Amino acid sequence: MAELPHSALAAAGGLEAGSGDAQGTTVLAAARLVLQRDLTLAFRRRGQLIQPLAFFAIVTMLFPLAISPELARLREVAAGVLWVAALLASLLALEFLFRDDAYDGTLEQYALSGQPLTGLMFAKTAAHWLLTGLPLALIAPLAALSLGAPPAAIPGILASLAVGTVALSLIGSIGAALTLGIRRSGVLLALLTLPLSLPVLIFGARASELAIRGESIVAPLELLGALAVLGVTLAPLASAAAVRISLE
Amino acid sequence: MNWTWFHRFASPPHMYRLARRLTPWFAWPAAVLIVVALYGGLVLAPPDYQQGEGFRMIYVHAPTAWMSLMVYTTMAFAAAVGLIWRMKVAHAAAAACAPIGASFTFAALVTGSLYGEPMWGTWWEWDPRLTSELILFFLYLGYMGLRGAIEDTQRADRTSAVLAVVGVVNVPIIHYSVTWWNSLHQAPSVMRLGKPTLSGAMLWPLLAMLLAFTLLFVALLLVRLRAEILARERNASWLREELAA
Numbered sequence: 295m296a297e298l299p300h301s302a303l304a305a306a307g308g309l310e311a312g313s314g315d316a317q318g319t320t321v322l323a324a325a326r327l328v329l330q331r332d333l334t335l336a337f338r339r340r341g342q343l344i345q346p347l348a349f350f351a352i353v354t355m356l357f358p359l360a361i362s363p364e365l366a367r368l369r370e371v372a373a374g375v376l377w378v379a380a381l382l383a384s385l386l387a388l389e390f391l392f393r394d395d396a397y398d399g400t401l402e403q404y405a406l407s408g409q410p411l412t413g414l415m416f417a418k419t420a421a422h423w424l425l426t427g428l429p430l431a432l433i434a435p436l437a438a439l440s441l442g443a444p445p446a447a448i449p450g451i452l453a454s455l456a457v458g459t460v461a462l463s464l465i466g467s468i469g470a471a472l473t474l475g476i477r478r479s480g481v482l483l484a485l486l487t488l489p490l491s492l493p494v495l496i497f498g499a500r501a502s503e504l505a506i507r508g509e510s511i512v513a514p515l516e517l518l519g520a521l522a523v524l525g526v527t528l529a530p531l532a533s534a535a536a537v538r539i540s541l542e
Numbered sequence: 543m544n545w546t547w548f549h550r551f552a553s554p555p556h557m558y559r560l561a562r563r564l565t566p567w568f569a570w571p572a573a574v575l576i577v578v579a580l581y582g583g584l585v586l587a588p589p590d591y592q593q594g595e596g597f598r599m600i601y602v603h604a605p606t607a608w609m610s611l612m613v614y615t616t617m618a619f620a621a622a623v624g625l626i627w628r629m630k631v632a633h634a635a636a637a638a639c640a641p642i643g644a645s646f647t648f649a650a651l652v653t654g655s656l657y658g659e660p661m662w663g664t665w666w667e668w669d670p671r672l673t674s675e676l677i678l679f680f681l682y683l684g685y686m687g688l689r690g691a692i693e694d695t696q697r698a699d700r701t702s703a704v705l706a707v708v709g710v711v712n713v714p715i716i717h718y719s720v721t722w723w724n725s726l727h728q729a730p731s732v733m734r735l736g737k738p739t740l741s742g743a744m745l746w747p748l749l750a751m752l753l754a755f756t757l758l759f760v761a762l763l764l765v766r767l768r769a770e771i772l773a774r775e776r777n778a779s780w781l782r783e784e785l786a787a
Contacts, residue, residue: 472704479691482684482688485687486687528711532704536701540697542696
C-alpha cells in the first residue's frame, strides 16, 4: 500500500486534467475520459496490442497443419476455426483488462470518484473492444481467405465478428472483474468465461458459415446483436459489483 | 410485517441447531422412498415395448438431470439472498449446494451416457439436452473454482455470488442457443425419444424417485450446511459451548 498515493495521484490527475472538478462532471464526460486514458495508455505500449492478433493468426495457422492443407476441406471448418480462434484470442486479452489498473490503485480511485462505477466499467470495456475486438474483426477476413473462404464472404465475416466481439468483451469483463486479485487466474478465467460465451460462439460461427456459403446472415447476426445489447445493459453492472467486492 | 422469523435464519447458531434437528426428517424418508421407488421401477414396472428393460435407466437418469437444475436454482437463490441482505448463512448454503449440484450433474451425464448406449447405439450424442447438461457441469466447476481460489471467506462468498447470479441470467440463453444450434444441423435420426407417455405403473416410481432425490438433496444440504457453519464459526464461543454440551 506504500506506493498507492503516487499512483492514485496519477490516476486522479488523468481524470481531472480535462474535467476541472469531479463534482460537475457528468457520467458521460467521465466515461469519455476513462476511454481516452485507456486508449492513450494502450498506444504507448503497442506491443501488447499486437499480441492477441498474433495469437489469433497462429491458432488459425494450426488448423491447416493439423487437418489438411486442402482448401475444400478447410472451407468446411473455416467459420468454426475463425470463431474458436477469436474466442481464445479475446480470452487471452482479458487478462490486461483490469489487471494493471487494479495493481496501481486506479480502480480504487474510480470507485471513490463519486461517478457511477458502472459507467466507468462500460468505458473500460469499450476501450478494450476498440483495442482487441475491432482489430480481430478486421484481420479475420484475411484469415478466412487463407482458409478458402470466397472474397464475397468478407463483409459477412467482418460484421459477425465486429458484433460478436462486443458481446465477448462484455461477458469477458465480468470474468476479468471476478478474478481480480487472484494469482495465476488464467485457467480459472477461461473456466468462468467460456461457458458463458457459448451463445456468442454458436450464433457467430453460424453467421460466418452462412456468409461463406453465400447465404443471408441476417438471422444469426440479429441474435448476436441482441446478445451484445443484453451485454451492454447488464455486464457493466455485474463487473462493477465484482470490482467493488474485490476492493472491500 | 414481523420479520423476526426471517432474521433468525441469519443466525449461525440457530441454523446449526435447526439443520441438525431437521436432517433425519429428510434423510429417512429419502432413504425409504429411494428403496420403494427402486423396487417399483426395477421390479413392478413392466418393460417398455420399444426400449425393453433398458428404459429402467430413466428412474435414475431423469431425476438426477432434474436435480442438477434445481440445485443450481437453489444455489443462485441462496447466493442472491446472501448478496442482497449480507446473510452469511445464505452464502454458506450456496457454498454447500455447489458440490451436491455438481455431483447430480455428473451422475446425470454418466447415467445419460449409459442410457444412450443401448437406446441410440452411442455413448455420446451432441444432443441439446446432453450439451446443456455438460455446460451446466462446467458452470458448477467454475463456481467452485472461483470460490476455492479466493482465500478470504467473505470475499469468496460475495464474488462467487455475483457469478451464480450472472449464471442464472445466462443459463436460459445458453440452453436456448444450444437447442437452436442443434436444430440447425440435421435432426438426429437415431434419437426419436421425445417425451414418452408413461403408463401409471411406469410413472409413479419416476415421480417417487424425483421426490426421493429432492428429499435427499435437502438432507445433504443440511449436513453440508452444518459442516460449512462449523468451519466458518470455528472460533466462535457459542460453538465451543455447543460442542462441550
